[in-house]
Amino acid sequence: MTNPGTEFIPFALPSIGREEEEAVLKVLRSGWLTTGKETQAFEAEFASKVGSTCALALNSATAGLHLSLEALGIGPGDTVVTSPYTFTATAEVVRYLGAELVFSDITPGGFNIDPRILRETLRAAEKNGHRLKALIPVHIGGEACGMTELQSIAGEFGLAIVEDAAHAFPVRSDDGRWTGTSGDTGVYSFYATKTITTGEGGMVVTDNDKIAERIRTMRLHGIDRSIWDRYTSDRAQWAYSVVEAGYKYNMTDLAAALGRVQLEKAETFLARRKEIAAAYTEAFREMPELDIPRTSGDHAWHLYILKVSRDSRINRDNLIESLRRRGVGTSVHYIPLHLMPYYRDRYAFSPGDFPNAMDAYSRCLSLPIYPGMNDAQVDRVIQAVKNGCKAE
Ligand SMILES: Cc1ncc(COP(=O)(O)O)c(C=O)c1O
Structure with a gap:
């Protein structure tokens, strides 16, 4: 059970x-x-x-x-x-x-x-x-x-x-x-x-x-x-x-x-995604270790991409691992294409060619966000992120 x-x-x-x-x-x-x-x-x-x-x-x-x-x-x-x-x-x-x-x-x-x-x-x-x-x-x-x-x-x-x-x-x-x-x-x-x-x-x-x-x-x-x-x-x-x-x-x-x-069901799904995004943003807004997604326009919240802040002592990879140990799945969106062997080799790219993409990639992690998540699960994700940051 x-x-x-x-x-x-x-x-x-x-x-x-x-x-x-x-x-x-x-x-x-x-x-x-x-x-x-x-x-x-x-x-x-x-x-x-x-x-x-x-x-x-x-x-x-x-x-x-x-x-x-x-x-x-x-x-x-x-x-x-x-x-x-x-x-x-x-x-x-x-x-x-x-x-x-x-x-x-x-x-x-x-x-x-x-x-x-x-x-x-x-x-x-x-x-x-x-x-x-x-x-x-x-x-x-x-x-x-x-x-x-x-x-x-x-x-x-x-x-x-x-x-x-x-x-x-x-x-x-x-x-x-x-x-x-x-x-x-x-x-x-x-x-x-x-x-x-x-x-x-x-x-x-x-x-x-x-x-x-x-x-x-x-x-x-x-x-x-x-x-x-x-x-x-x-x-x-x-x-x-x-x-x-x-x-x-x-x-x-x-x-x-x-x-x-x-x-x-698309609009109902979107409404729930918006609620979850708002809960995350509210919970992480005051945390100096994290950068919340700042959006000027409309958002479908397919992904909630959080970043560890630039001057934070937190390591993104460790935070992902710490969330996994606390029972929360995450992902990284994206490993920029210019780092991928096919594009890198075809166009002779260096990692520093796209500094903003590199900066986002090095600091980002995507949190669970889907309509089927209940409030308790959203709270568990929030607590796992908070505790993961403390433990780092
Ligand atoms: C930004 C973006 N474009 C295109 C696609 C391709 O979508 P599909 O898997 O339906 O071919 C994806 C898939 O994840 C995507 O993330």
Whole structure:
């Protein structure tokens, strides 16, 4: 038997209820498991939620980032700019297409790409002969980037914008739009730990019909008809044309059924995440050893990223270990990409090339924050952090 006061609090846990179970069971019993009317309904509901003309469901956000850049025509000889403070998915898709990456540092003390540094990076890249094509801003941990300024920079340099909103549903940017809807496309992740989940899954939104059409074709083998259309329209079921060498990135109806229920709960989930974030911030605000996340804009609180303060005697790695011993799971977001062997070696990066990303990385730890956490668990995390700091 586990003692309710001592059970391990995992870093992340999906919130799945009876409604999700029933929705998936219904699909399992329906005889139609792959992309079909559940996926279509999920797309329509998602597009309506964020006010986009078109939402396209996929089997991951990585697929969405890839197909967005592909639809923008990005390829060898082109350069895409993003932050090194992100998961590799944001950057690897640029390399899928044979294009090159330029990283631009995050704001000092923050986590998102810094507009002032970005301008300098873009000027330098232009001077160095880069053919700049697109910017991928990442709303790290769910903190909305200032899209107004990023759009103005993108305009100055003639860049398309693909928003990586993998962490940022459902919140709004400073331009009043839902994150993911300020650029040419926006991409959301429904991976198991995200703010809403389909197990694995993603969604691209866009108001651009041409981009939407290209993604629709490329997500399913470059075929000109969807599977559902083949089985429901008057045209012969067996007839289709392959018009491109496409990919296999479609979402299943099983995943979509799960996603539809999660979408309905998204605002309730967010409200609970906000409560937990507020409790953490209140508890740690006065602790000189810690830096609480300071956000100027809206926040989806996918991650609560705490930092040990710069002059603190506390070692971040020891604090993580101490929390683990006290029954609290944590994580680190992120090990900057320029430290990863692939990017480091390809672009000959040194650790000091992105000082703000390095500073954030060396001091950060992410605490558990999910709707299923009860108040006692939130208190246990707070006490574990306080005691961990004392013990250091
Ligand atoms: C910032 C960011 N972008 C993209 C992705 C890719 O998401 P997915 O796992 O749905 O492909 C992730 C995944 O964790 C992420 O953290």
